[in-house]
Amino acid sequence: MRPWKRRVRDANSASRLDRQHHTYRRTAQESGSHILGFATIALVIGPGIVKARAEPVVIAQPMVVVRASVARWRDMFDDADVVSEGSVRTEAQGRFWYGSTSLILPAAASDAPFYAAVASRDIHVRLRALRAAHREASSRAPGRLGQLSCEVRIVADRCGVRIDVDVQAPLIERRMTARPNT
Numbered sequence: 001m002r003p004w005k006r007r008v009r010d011a012n013s014a015s016r017l018d019r020q021h022h023t024y025r026r027t028a029q030e031s032g033s034h035i036l037g038f039a040t041i042a043l044v045i046g047p048g049i050v051k052a053r054a055e056p057v058v059i060a061q062p063m064v065v066v067r068a069s070v071a072r073w074r075d076m077f078d079d080a081d082v083v084s085e086g087s088v089r090t091e092a093q094g095r096f097w098y099g100s101t102s103l104i105l106p107a108a109a110s111d112a113p114f115y116a117a118v119a120s121r122d123i124h125v126r127l128r129a130l131r132a133a134h135r136e137a138s139s140r141a142p143g144r145l146g147q148l149s150c151e152v153r154i155v156a157d158r159c160g161v162r163i164d165v166d167v168q169a170p171l172i173e174r175r176m177t178a179r180p181n182t
Contacts, residue, residue, distance in 0.1 A: 066121045073125055076105040076161075077132065084136035088171065095171045097141045100164065101133035107160035116156040119163065126152055133165035146170035 086099020107115050119125040130150055138145055151166040 064121055065123070066118055067124065068118050068122050070124065073119075073122075073128065076107070077103070077128055080105045080132075081159075082132065082136065084133070084140060086137060086140055086167065088142060093170070095173065097137060097145055097167070097169050097171055099133075099137045099140065099167045101136045101167065103129060103132060103163045103165075104157060104159050105161040105163065109158055112156040112158075112160055115161045116154050119161055120154040126154075129154075129163045129165055133167050137167045137169065141169075141171065144172040146172050 081104045082101065084099065084101040086097055088095050088097055090096075105115070105119075129152060130148075133150060134145075134148055137148070146169050149168045153164045155162050155164075
């Protein structure tokens, strides 16, 4: 048996191991049970030393995600009332389009809260609303739109489900001067 596999039961066996293998050493003590010297790791029975774990980068909370019937939502979006507005603002980085699109999907007043809860958790419904807002913004903007930044709010309304999409995008404009011929 290897010395690091042995258990030390009393002071005599500790001094005997010290003489034989120079692994264990008795130390002086004032009170309490036997204290062993530097090789106390061999006495550990059970799990070893565990590395400290770092805090995770992201802590996620579980969320209910649902998927509804595509055909039924398509019909609701086709029948929706769409109101859109927006304007161009000049900023230090260039001209930007800021707009808002409101969609009211028809639903019974009693079903609207349920449909709003489903729409807020279904990524396909949210994507359909983003695409509708992008189409509306593209048709009203004076030029091509760059990368869109959107914010979506979904609430139950007395007329159905209201989806508000706020849009922000840079305008892609051609250069006003011609390139020199080289």
